Amino acid sequence: MPTNLAKESAACAAVNEQIHNNVRIIGIGSGSTIIPAVKRIAEIVQKDNLDLICVPTSLQARELILSNGLKLSSLVEHQELDLAIDGADEIDEQFNCIKGGGGCQTQEKLVAFCSKKFIVVADEKKWSKRLGNTWTKGIPIEVIPIAYKITKKEIEKQLGGEVIVREGTEKLGPVLTDQGNFILDWKFDASKTSNWSDVNQTLKMIPGVVETGLFVNMIYKAYLGNSEGKVEVKTNPAISS
Numbered sequence: 001m002p003t004n005l006a007k008e009s010a011a012c013a014a015v016n017e018q019i020h021n022n023v024r025i026i027g028i029g030s031g032s033t034i035i036p037a038v039k040r041i042a043e044i045v046q047k048d049n050l051d052l053i054c055v056p057t058s059l060q061a062r063e064l065i066l067s068n069g070l071k072l073s074s075l076v077e078h079q080e081l082d083l084a085i086d087g088a089d090e091i092d093e094q095f096n097c098i099k100g101g102g103g104c105q106t107q108e109k110l111v112a113f114c115s116k117k118f119i120v121v122a123d124e125k126k127w128s129k130r131l132g133n134t135w136t137k138g139i140p141i142e143v144i145p146i147a148y149k150i151t152k153k154e155i156e157k158q159l160g161g162e163v164i165v166r167e168g169t170e171k172l173g174p175v176l177t178d179q180g181n182f183i184l185d186w187k188f189d190a191s192k193t194s195n196w197s198d199v200n201q202t203l204k205m206i207p208g209v210v211e212t213g214l215f216v217n218m219i220y221k222a223y224l225g226n227s228e229g230k231v232e233v234k235t236n237p238a239i240s241s
C-alpha cells in the first residue's frame with residue numbers, strides 16, 4: 001500500500017540516521033508510523049549489540065517495545081532522554097505539530113520535553129503550510145472527566161470554534177486516555193489561528209486541561225516519506241543539533 005510505504009520509508013530513514021552508539025535512552029512514540037520505526041530499531045540494536053533503553057509514550061508503545069525484544073523503562077527511572085521518535089498528525093512549516101489523533105498526546109509531550117532531540121516520522125501529506133489545512137479533526141486536548149463540560153464551554157468562549165467530546169466506536173460514551181481522562185477535539189478556524197504558542201498557553205490556563213496535542217516548535221527533524229518510498233528530511237533551523 002502506498003501510504004504504508006511512505007510511513008515505512010520515513011520511519012526507517014529516521015532510525016538509520018539517528019540510532020547509534022551515543023543514543024542510550026530513547027523515547028518511543030505512538031501511532032501507526034512508529035510501528036516500522038521500532039521494528040527497525042530492534043534490528044539495529046541486535047545487529048550492533050547496542051545497549052538501548054526505551055521509554056514509552058503509551059500502552060501501545062510499551063507493548064511495541066516489549067514485543068520487539070527491546071529494553072523497557074519509564075520517566076520515573078529516566079528524565080533525560082537522548083532522543084524521542086514519534087509520529088504526527090500534521091506538521092507546519094514552522095515545525096509546530098498536532099499530535100493525539102490516537103489520544104496519546106500527554107505522555108508523548110512529556111517524553112518529547114525530556115528528550116535532547118525530538119524527531120517525527122510521517123507520510124509527506126502531513127506536512128502543510130498551516131495547521132488545520134490537512135488535519136481537520138481538531139486539536140486533541142486531554143481533560144479530567146469531571147471538567148469536560150466546563151473546559152468545552154471555556155475553550156469555545158475564549159478561542160471560538162467548536163469542541164467535540166471524543167467518543168468511542170466500539171464503546172458508548174467518551175474515549176478514555178491511558179491516564180483515564182477524556183479527550184476534547186477542538187475544531188478551530190485554520191485561516192484565523194496562527195500564534196500557536198499563545199493558543200497553547202490559553203488552553204493550558206483553563207482549569208481541568210491536562211495537556212494539549214499542540215507541540216509548539218519542539219521538532220528537531222521531520223522525516224517525510226512519499227508513496228514511492230523517497231524521504232525528505234526537514235531540519236528546524238530554530239533548534240540546534
Ligand SMILES: O=C[C@H](O)[C@H](O)[C@H](O)COP(=O)(O)O
Binds near residue numbers: 033086108
Ligand atoms: O495519539 C497518537 C499520536 O499522537 C500519533 O503519533 C499520531 O496520531 C500519528 O499517528 P500515525 O503515525 O498513525 O499517523
